[in-house]
Amino acid sequence: MSARAGVLITGTEVLSGIIADRNGPWLSERLREIGVDAAQIVIVGDRRSDMLAALRFMAAEGLDVIVTSGGLGPTADDLTAEIVGQFCRREMVLDTALEARIGEILAPMLKRWPGLDPEAIRHSNRKQAVIPQGATVIDPVGTAPGLVVTPARGDGPTVVVLPGPPRELHPMWAAALLTEAFRAATAGATTYRTRILRLFGIPESAIADTLRAASEAGIDLDSLEVTTCLRRGEIEIATRYEPAVEHVYDAFADFVRRRHADSLFSEDGSTIDEQVAALLGGRTIAVAESCTGGLMAARLTDRPGSSAYFKGGLVVYSNDAKVALAGIDPDLIERHGAVSTEVAEALADGAIERLDATIGVGITGIAGPGGATAGKPVGLVCFSVHERGGEGITRSVNLPGGRVDVRDRATVVAMHLLRRLLLGSRSPEPARGERRNEKSRCGSGASPE
Amino acid sequence: MSARAGVLITGTEVLSGIIADRNGPWLSERLREIGVDAAQIVIVGDRRSDMLAALRFMAAEGLDVIVTSGGLGPTADDLTAEIVGQFCRREMVLDTALEARIGEILAPMLKRWPGLDPEAIRHSNRKQAVIPQGATVIDPVGTAPGLVVTPARGDGPTVVVLPGPPRELHPMWAAALLTEAFRAATAGATTYRTRILRLFGIPESAIADTLRAASEAGIDLDSLEVTTCLRRGEIEIATRYEPAVEHVYDAFADFVRRRHADSLFSEDGSTIDEQVAALLGGRTIAVAESCTGGLMAARLTDRPGSSAYFKGGLVVYSNDAKVALAGIDPDLIERHGAVSTEVAEALADGAIERLDATIGVGITGIAGPGGATAGKPVGLVCFSVHERGGEGITRSVNLPGGRVDVRDRATVVAMHLLRRLLLGSRSPEPARGERRNEKSRCGSGASPE
Numbered sequence: 001m002s003a004r005a006g007v008l009i010t011g012t013e014v015l016s017g018i019i020a021d022r023n024g025p026w027l028s029e030r031l032r033e034i035g036v037d038a039a040q041i042v043i044v045g046d047r048r049s050d051m052l053a054a055l056r057f058m059a060a061e062g063l064d065v066i067v068t069s070g071g072l073g074p075t076a077d078d079l080t081a082e083i084v085g086q087f088c089r090r091e092m093v094l095d096t097a098l099e100a101r102i103g104e105i106l107a108p109m110l111k112r113w114p115g116l117d118p119e120a121i122r123h124s125n126r127k128q129a130v131i132p133q134g135a136t137v138i139d140p141v142g143t144a145p146g147l148v149v150t151p152a153r154g155d156g157p158t159v160v161v162l163p164g165p166p167r168e169l170h171p172m173w174a175a176a177l178l179t180e181a182f183r184a185a186t187a188g189a190t191t192y193r194t195r196i197l198r199l200f201g202i203p204e205s206a207i208a209d210t211l212r213a214a215s216e217a218g219i220d221l222d223s224l225e226v227t228t229c230l231r232r233g234e235i236e237i238a239t240r241y242e243p244a245v246e247h248v249y250d251a252f253a254d255f256v257r258r259r260h261a262d263s264l265f266s267e268d269g270s271t272i273d274e275q276v277a278a279l280l281g282g283r284t285i286a287v288a289e290s291c292t293g294g295l296m297a298a299r300l301t302d303r304p305g306s307s308a309y310f311k312g313g314l315v316v317y318s319n320d321a322k323v324a325l326a327g328i329d330p331d332l333i334e335r336h337g338a339v340s341t342e343v344a345e346a347l348a349d350g351a352i353e354r355l356d357a358t359i360g361v362g363i364t365g366i367a368g369p370g371g372a373t374a375g376k377p378v379g380l381v382c383f384s385v386h387e388r389g390g391e392g393i394t395r396s397v398n399l400p401g402g403r404v405d406v407r408d409r410a411t412v413v414a415m416h417l418l419r420r421l422l423l424g425s426r427s428p429e430p431a432r433g434e435r436r437n438e439k440s441r442c443g444s445g446a447s448p449e
Numbered sequence: 450m451s452a453r454a455g456v457l458i459t460g461t462e463v464l465s466g467i468i469a470d471r472n473g474p475w476l477s478e479r480l481r482e483i484g485v486d487a488a489q490i491v492i493v494g495d496r497r498s499d500m501l502a503a504l505r506f507m508a509a510e511g512l513d514v515i516v517t518s519g520g521l522g523p524t525a526d527d528l529t530a531e532i533v534g535q536f537c538r539r540e541m542v543l544d545t546a547l548e549a550r551i552g553e554i555l556a557p558m559l560k561r562w563p564g565l566d567p568e569a570i571r572h573s574n575r576k577q578a579v580i581p582q583g584a585t586v587i588d589p590v591g592t593a594p595g596l597v598v599t600p601a602r603g604d605g606p607t608v609v610v611l612p613g614p615p616r617e618l619h620p621m622w623a624a625a626l627l628t629e630a631f632r633a634a635t636a637g638a639t640t641y642r643t644r645i646l647r648l649f650g651i652p653e654s655a656i657a658d659t660l661r662a663a664s665e666a667g668i669d670l671d672s673l674e675v676t677t678c679l680r681r682g683e684i685e686i687a688t689r690y691e692p693a694v695e696h697v698y699d700a701f702a703d704f705v706r707r708r709h710a711d712s713l714f715s716e717d718g719s720t721i722d723e724q725v726a727a728l729l730g731g732r733t734i735a736v737a738e739s740c741t742g743g744l745m746a747a748r749l750t751d752r753p754g755s756s757a758y759f760k761g762g763l764v765v766y767s768n769d770a771k772v773a774l775a776g777i778d779p780d781l782i783e784r785h786g787a788v789s790t791e792v793a794e795a796l797a798d799g800a801i802e803r804l805d806a807t808i809g810v811g812i813t814g815i816a817g818p819g820g821a822t823a824g825k826p827v828g829l830v831c832f833s834v835h836e837r838g839g840e841g842i843t844r845s846v847n848l849p850g851g852r853v854d855v856r857d858r859a860t861v862v863a864m865h866l867l868r869r870l871l872l873g874s875r876s877p878e879p880a881r882g883e884r885r886n887e888k889s890r891c892g893s894g895a896s897p898e
Contacts, residue, residue: 017474
């Protein structure tokens with residue numbers, strides 16, 4: 001029986017959508033890595049009764065560990081330490097050593113913000129040194145200490161209390177793992193393996209079909225935990241299993257590989273961004289983009305070290321900019337329209353030329369909600385990826401969704417075209433039929449459910 | 450007594466962090482708008498027992514409504530309709546009219562994906578027409594129908610069952626609101642008002658101090674629900690209250706305004722992006738950016754209609770690109786380094802010049818993790834915003850956090866500098882002292898807790 005955990009995210013600003021929670025899923029993943037199953041993530045506001053009810057729900061579910069995030073700050077609505085103390089039936093006490101430690105942390109900060117009243121700040125932060133008696137303290141990365149609190153009567157889950165800011169949460173989670181209290185609570189956890197397959201260019205229902213066929217072919221999918229999801233136009237098949245059934249996973253992966261050879265682009269968890277970066281192999285890249293408005297350049301520079309291959313980008317939002325910056329012939333725009341495969345090709349060439357790059361990417365399209373014309377609907381995006389003096393791929397695709405979706409999805413399509421181009425010498429260009437097919441696939445409104 | 454609701458997000462891919470949940474907070478906000486308090490958001494995997502336990506927890510909390518999202522797809526791990534049927538003690542029945550409706554929806558889709566086996570697809574989707582007896586059906590936007598299910602025995606919450614993809618969820622939520630079953634469950638809900646104040650350039654602890662001072666000054670904050678949070682370097686104070694205590698909110702907002710006149714930039718919920726767009730008033734804008742790699746251009750083109758004022762952008766990642774595209778004098782880079790206020794100013798001028806814009810933005814910095822030199826640490830970013838032949842503001846700022854934070858936060862600082870420039874004729878340039886102060890503020894590592 002493996003250890004099970006719950007994640008409790010607190011904060012009215014998270015519950016109400018003012019900020020998006022990234023900590024719940026992050027903690028869930030980290031728990032899985034150490035063989036602890038996250039049974040649920042619960043998000044509650046900064047309300048005493050709701051926080052306590054959520055903790056008691058998790059205890060009633062028989063969970064071994066609860067990890068909380070948030071509610072450790074200096075303001076009065078930060079209640080987590082106190083509520084966890086109540087839940088674990090431990091008295092709240094001022095830890096004077098901790099108070100001194102927080103004082104040390106605040107000292108340089110106070111110097112940097114000379115306008116603040118030091119006494120008011122110290123008062124705000126003294127609260128952060130009041131903790132459940134007997135709790136293990138995790139040294140603050142910001143000003144808020146973490147806690148590992150065991151139940152006073154020995155029954156019930158151990159609670160790991162961590163701050164909300166990811167920059168503090170991440171290192172403090174690593175420190176919490178090393179505490180005696182946490183180890184005791186998760187002793188005997190099974191270690192699972194998680195493997196991810198990524199596909200591009202097929203609908204999720206085709207994967208549902210493949211899962212059924214795999215079962216029918218005798219692959220024991222019940223021994224694996226298979227999850228499929230559509231994410232930014234790519235399908236991810238995440239599979240978690242105990243090491244003993246590795247051979248079942250191998251058979252399953254092989255089955256998927258044989259049915260979806262054209263679509264399967266990652267078997268080792270690598271992302272399309274990682275693959276493109278690796279495939280460049282010394283070549284340099286430049287972008288001239290219109291409807292994506294800088295997102296393609298931003299995506300290519302998202303990775304540390306991208307300055308080794310990314311030369312630069314032209315965000316040619318207006319026709320004037322297309323002409324002045326990317327050197328597009330105004331007649332070409334006049335003849336074919338700014339959103340056309342011809343202009344996309346000229347943009348890719350312009351990027352190569354102006355930025356002295358080996359590879360150019362051109363993107364022009366209609367992100368909406370305005371800008372559609374007869375025959376050119378919102379979502380139409382034209383792409384061209386070219387190698388200087390070499391091969392090139394040009395496509396016109398109808399992307400589903402609103403402005404945000406179209407802009408984001410366009411960068412996904414461009415990344416996959418880049419991968420195809422970079423693999424060019426190793427993999428054959430697709431046949432005409434496949435090309436047409438690929439076009440319509442991108443335009444499908446297939447449900448991501 | 451106002452109506453209370455719970456939100457249940459299902460999906461192993463959401464629980465495990467493969468995809469981020471945006472639906473929970475979205476539904477929480479929509480519920481609030483109609484005066485229904487979201488008590489919690491619970492995220493569970495596609496596991497029968499965990500889903501049922503979460504529903505029962507919410508019922509035990511006495512909630513009036515539960516809204517679920519996800520788990521309505523064609524694959525076997527999509528269990529929501531069945532589990533909700535069990536929870537509401539209703540038998541599952543095939544709705545043949547619904548089956549026919551889904552068939553109609555699938556027909557054109559099958560034509561677009563000619564490689565698929567139509568029978569396999571129909572089989573996958575027939576499952577979606579099996580619903581709890583007596584449930585109100587919400588017409589699918591994709592292929593998955595929504596449901597409003599009341600408890601068979603009349604006691605317990607009414608459950609609104611919606612699909613996971615936001616594109617389907619959003620319109621189907623609107624349709625669910627109109628159903629008789631939903632109206633009955635939320636009858637008598639109080640309508641709250643939510644108001645948001647936004648500040649930039651102060652630490653959250655200063656706001657904690659202000660809240661205490663407001664209480665001491667006799668403002669009855671207990672009658673308001675005040676939430677503060679640090680988000681991308683800006684502080685948001687969200688306040689929810691019943692209309693009867695509007696005067697208390699007014700006194701509170703006035704108190705904040707008097708204490709933080711310099712930092713308070715939004716009192717009507719408007720974002721910095723909306724403000725900058727509105728303040729441009731016919732002027733055009735162009736960007737030359739290095740470390741932000743396209744994010745600043747992407748941010749300025751995020752809004753529909755931005756083509757009216759955004760001329761274009763230069764992503765000048767390499768020094769060659771800075772020279773070739775933005776016309777930076779190589780000697781300037783040699784003398785001051787690529788990351789310098791001098792180069793930032795030249796970038797802003799280059800953007801104006803090359804893109805024929807009224808206003809130019811120049812950004813150059815060290816996003817990390819590499820690239821730091823003596824005196825120029827990771828996080829150092831230089832900004833310049835200029836009006837053609839007019840006023841300009843140039844700043845050098847140390848931003849906290851890792852690569853992603855630095856890149857993102859740099860766009861926030863640039864937006865605020867733009868606002869300041871655009872307000873220029875109406876508001877005085879800050880005094881020298883304030884300038885220095887502003888610099889150090891941006892560099893603070895203040896905890897966002």
